[in-house]
Amino acid sequence: MPKSTVLESPNQAVACCSPLSREPMSQRQAVQVAPLLKALADPVRLRLMSLVASHEGGEACVCDLTDAFNLSQPTISHHLKVLHAVGLLDRDKRGVWVYYRVRPDALANLGTLIGSAST
Amino acid sequence: MPKSTVLESPNQAVACCSPLSREPMSQRQAVQVAPLLKALADPVRLRLMSLVASHEGGEACVCDLTDAFNLSQPTISHHLKVLHAVGLLDRDKRGVWVYYRVRPDALANLGTLIGSAST
DNA sequence: GCAAGATATCGACGCCTGTCAACATAGACA
DNA sequence: TGTCTATGTTGACAGGCGTCGATATCTTGC
Numbered sequence: 001m002p003k004s005t006v007l008e009s010p011n012q013a014v015a016c017c018s019p020l021s022r023e024p025m026s027q028r029q030a031v032q033v034a035p036l037l038k039a040l041a042d043p044v045r046l047r048l049m050s051l052v053a054s055h056e057g058g059e060a061c062v063c064d065l066t067d068a069f070n071l072s073q074p075t076i077s078h079h080l081k082v083l084h085a086v087g088l089l090d091r092d093k094r095g096v097w098v099y100y101r102v103r104p105d106a107l108a109n110l111g112t113l114i115g116s117a118s119t
Numbered sequence: 120m121p122k123s124t125v126l127e128s129p130n131q132a133v134a135c136c137s138p139l140s141r142e143p144m145s146q147r148q149a150v151q152v153a154p155l156l157k158a159l160a161d162p163v164r165l166r167l168m169s170l171v172a173s174h175e176g177g178e179a180c181v182c183d184l185t186d187a188f189n190l191s192q193p194t195i196s197h198h199l200k201v202l203h204a205v206g207l208l209d210r211d212k213r214g215v216w217v218y219y220r221v222r223p224d225a226l227a228n229l230g231t232l233i234g235s236a237s238t
Numbered sequence: 239g240c241a242a243g244a245t246a247t248c249g250a251c252g253c254c255t256g257t258c259a260a261c262a263t264a265g266a267c268a
Numbered sequence: 269t270g271t272c273t274a275t276g277t278t279g280a281c282a283g284g285c286g287t288c289g290a291t292a293t294c295t296t297g298c
Binding site for chain 4: 161163190191193194197198212214215216
């Protein structure tokens with residue numbers, strides 16, 4: 001049984017932070033949030049997130065995604081792994097296929113932290 | 120050589136894009152937006168943005184910022200240049216001091232693009 | 239003019255990252 | 269069992285990035 005050293009995904013850490021412009025961000029917060037943005041800060045991963053999010057049913061299998069790029073399958077798999085590691089994508093294996101789905105609240109929390117667009 | 124290919128700052132490009140989850144992002148859009156996120160995807164630059172945004176008057180001079188980090192002055196200057204290059208920070212030199220200010224709408228546009236996830 | 243201070247640029251150094259080819263794994267089906 | 273297909277992992281490579289010390293540029297004041 002794992003001990004309770006929490007080891008939460010970066011996605012979890014964002015919800016606790018007030019918007020960027022609200023007050024000076026602590027180094028700890030910045031170190032937690034930066035990996036999330038770094039995961040998004042790539043054209044391929046941005047399109048992957050968008051493709052998955054806008055795909056019918058809110059999910060897409062890898063075979064759908066690889067066709068949209070002129071990249072090798074391992075490269076796409078690598079990018080999906082990065083997005084999954086930081087908690088932006090959920091992974092669901094059904095039979096031979098693996099379906100990815102945008103994690104609820106992940107993008108919303110990030111958007112709030114950056115823009116506080118809610119105002 | 121190409122003529123007047125407008126050369127707008129990445130900041131401008133974000134406003135035109137619909138939210139991530141709305142429809143599949145084009146490669147062109149992704150290539151335009153990624154640099155903005157990449158500029159934010161660093162703990163030091165995240166804190167710099169936050170420090171400037173929450174500083175009194177909405178602006179801060181470099182001397183205020185360097186004190187908040189255990190980093191050399193050239194390093195801070197480099198990070199500020201990155202944020203300024205993508206249009207996230209405005210730069211205003213007054214006398215010997217240089218004041219940085221968060222560019223209006225920059226963070227808001229980014230937040231809107233990222234957030235507003237699938238309802 | 240010169241000196242001092244604030245900020246930017248340069249050159250170099252390790253480290254990280256995106257990409258691929260090759261291989262590995264795992265399920266479906268005969 | 270074995271083969272086929274979908275996906276992940278490994279190892280390697282080039283290029284990008286964060287950091288620093290040294291240096292340059294600019295502004296104020298003498």
